Amino acid sequence: MKYPKFTSKNSSLMAKFLTKEVFEELKDAKTKNGFTLEKAIKSGIDNPDSSIGVYAGDEESYELFAPLFDPIIQEYHGFTRRDMHASNLNIDELDAPNPDLKGEHILSTRIRVGRNLSDFPLGTAISKTQRDEVEMIVSTALNSLEGSLAGKYYPLYAMSEEQRLSLVKDHFLFKAGDRFLESAGLNRDWPKGRGIYHNHEKTFLVWINEEDELRVISMQKGGDIKEVFTRLVQAIRELEKKMKFAFSEHLGYITSCPTNLGTAMRASVHIALPKLSQDMKRFKSITDKYHLQIRGVNGEHSQSEGGVYDISNARRLGVTEVQCVQDMHDGVVELIKTEESL
Ligand code: ADP
Ligand code: ARG
Helix, strand or coil: CCCCCCCCCCCCHHHHHCCHHHHHHHCCCECCCCCEHHHHHHHHHHCCCCCCCCCCCCHHHHHHCHHHHHHHHHHHHCCCCCCCCCCCCCHHHCCCCCCCCCCCCEEEEEEEEEECECCCCCCCCCCHHHHHHHHHHHHHHHHCCCHHHCEEEEEHHHCCHHHHHHHHHCCCCCCCCCHHHHHCCCCCCCCCCCEEEEECCCCEEEEECCCCCEEEEEEEECCCHHHHHHHHHHHHHHHHHHCCECEECCCEECCCCHHHCECCEEEEEEEECCCHHHCHHHHHHHHHHCCEEEEECCECCCCCECCEEEEEECCCCCCCHHHHHHHHHHHHHHHHHHHHHC
16 A cells, blocks of 8 residues: 545545654554554545544554554544543533523434444454344343333344435434445445344434444433433443443543544534524634534534534543533533523
């Protein structure tokens, strides 16, 4: 492999930090699972508009390719090699009363965490047999859950196209054919090995073998952020009894994309801000202040519809889960206050 030719179209952090020197140092390195620099950067090369442009193949990738991953992690999370990650899932420490008791702004609240099994490579480097094994382990564990988390696993290959599209439209299921995941090798053997588990109310959901082996999701209508967090923590605790997740003292939960390291948590609301969104500068000054990210209403790489936005925490590493949700809550309180003053 030769040093890639980057042009002004390559806006990713990968293009920024993959200098010739770093490339020469890493180009022949290979993890135990056979993951290489070429595989790590493929998505960013194929998609010059990537913002990050790298994926890891396993926990070892973050060590072996540290000269590339470390500066990306530092720029995205403000987290250095010397920092340690700490987890805090204590619901009592979250101060998050519903910011929209009248139900005028927040349509729904969703909190997800990414998880991967400690004894397998990440989805980018996994074999078909291993992926099927992950699906079996996780779906069997989920199907044994009881009480309010009890539900059923729906493998993607057995779903009708109509059923799949309806789950995507209602924001429960991941989209198909994401070009970033495709280039990263995360869509190999699609749709086999993928699927969704949900409880009867569709307030607790788990995606299997999408970008991460598990995406554990708690969601419901309205703005009761604490209830959503409480359900998520309960679900994580139950799952931890049944499987071991990849975790490092330094990087927290190990995920295929460096943006998700640490808590692997994205806590979001769908919120209508028709007035404030007319003034994007003011809108962004509030989201920046609370370390929040603005997405469109159909998730990442989508546009807003009817003044409705997806507002979530941007920081995930070097902050606790409680802090991620607190950031989102506090920012949303200010967004609503500002919207109402206009
Ligand atoms: P992820 O959350 O896993 O990083 P996406 O940004 O693609 O990935 O979002 C996945 C799905 O979750 C999308 O359909 C998105 O609209 C939906 N979603 C995100 N936040 C909310 C929310 N607060 N309420 C309802 N649906 C949501
Ligand atoms: N690889 C894509 C990019 O660099 C997405 C990065 C963050 N999002 C994610 N789903 N991991 O733009």
